[in-house]
Amino acid sequence: MLNYRHLYYFWLVAKEGGFSRAAHRLDMAIQTISAQVRELEKSLGHQLLKPAGRGVTLTEAGQAAFARAEEIFQIGQMLPQEVRAAATRPVMRLAVGLSDGISKLAAHALLGPVLDTPDLRLTCHEGEFDELLGELALHHLDLVLAGASAPANPNLRLVSDRLASSPVDWHGPAALVRKAAVREFPASLEWLPVLLPTGHSVLRQTLDRWFAELGVRPNVVGEFEDSALMSVFAARGLGVFPISRLGGGDVGLLRGLRLLARSDAVHEEIHAIRNRRGQRHPLVQALVAAARASAYA
Numbered sequence: 001m002l003n004y005r006h007l008y009y010f011w012l013v014a015k016e017g018g019f020s021r022a023a024h025r026l027d028m029a030i031q032t033i034s035a036q037v038r039e040l041e042k043s044l045g046h047q048l049l050k051p052a053g054r055g056v057t058l059t060e061a062g063q064a065a066f067a068r069a070e071e072i073f074q075i076g077q078m079l080p081q082e083v084r085a086a087a088t089r090p091v092m093r094l095a096v097g098l099s100d101g102i103s104k105l106a107a108h109a110l111l112g113p114v115l116d117t118p119d120l121r122l123t124c125h126e127g128e129f130d131e132l133l134g135e136l137a138l139h140h141l142d143l144v145l146a147g148a149s150a151p152a153n154p155n156l157r158l159v160s161d162r163l164a165s166s167p168v169d170w171h172g173p174a175a176l177v178r179k180a181a182v183r184e185f186p187a188s189l190e191w192l193p194v195l196l197p198t199g200h201s202v203l204r205q206t207l208d209r210w211f212a213e214l215g216v217r218p219n220v221v222g223e224f225e226d227s228a229l230m231s232v233f234a235a236r237g238l239g240v241f242p243i244s245r246l247g248g249g250d251v252g253l254l255r256g257l258r259l260l261a262r263s264d265a266v267h268e269e270i271h272a273i274r275n276r277r278g279q280r281h282p283l284v285q286a287l288v289a290a291a292r293a294s295a296y297a
Helices: 004-016 019-026 029-046 060-086 104-114 129-137 174-179 201-213 227-235 248-253 276-280 280-294
Strands: 049-054 055-058 092-099 120-127 143-146 159-172 191-199 219-224 239-246 258-276
Touching: 004 049, 004 060, 019 248, 029 227, 049 129, 049 219, 055 060, 055 092, 055 191, 060 120, 092 104, 092 201, 092 280, 104 120, 104 159, 104 227, 104 248, 104 280, 120 129, 120 227, 129 143, 129 258, 143 276, 159 174, 159 227, 174 258, 174 276, 191 201, 191 227, 201 239, 201 258, 227 239, 239 258, 258 276, 258 280, 276 280
Parallel strands: 092 120, 092 143, 191 219
Antiparallel strands: 049 055, 143 258, 159 239, 159 258
């Protein structure tokens, strides 16, 4: 382990240009400081200082050591101020669980109203529905966003609210969208390459029922748990994909994606599940209120 006291003495000798000036500044004996610097050189295996007139100068190895020491002790000088700021500044923490079956782009849209909160410390955990509910019951999370409400269980003491019911639109790379006229939708999904959520998601189950009702057999070329990842692959030309209108605003961040068709017959629902502590959390209250006031409530 590097002895930082030895490093500090070396750094100060280098800055002062000699052992005597460093000893005067520290009010210590020159011999003591010199011995400490020699111990540092011994531990590093290289000479760091060499005589220069009445003082000392840095060797090549010393220059490398001094540059790092300069960074280390500059950071050290900032540490007390940063600690005081952290201790006095109120940090607003929000821990959110995202069920692995929901659209992450829609979840991002729902969290949008609180993302500008000063000193926000946001933590997002993705996991299976039952696992997240257990974390919520243990107060490890403030909120869970999921495609379904919490099951009735008096032991968990959870509260569910449907935040959004958003129509599902279809997007795809411009080259594929140009090949399919809007009037051909949804029959065009039988020959267009199609990307879908994986089978465990509530949206996929809803889409499968819709396909069955219409007698459409989509040409599925990819399945994804994460809607954001699905949109990235679509933008690279892999296929067309469904996304809730609520999360569709973020799709515009990816170049080359175009709207293929709107599908008001299919909706994705997102529910907010909270424990008693979460019900009182100001950021949870704010995002629930914003969602209730939105067009997708």
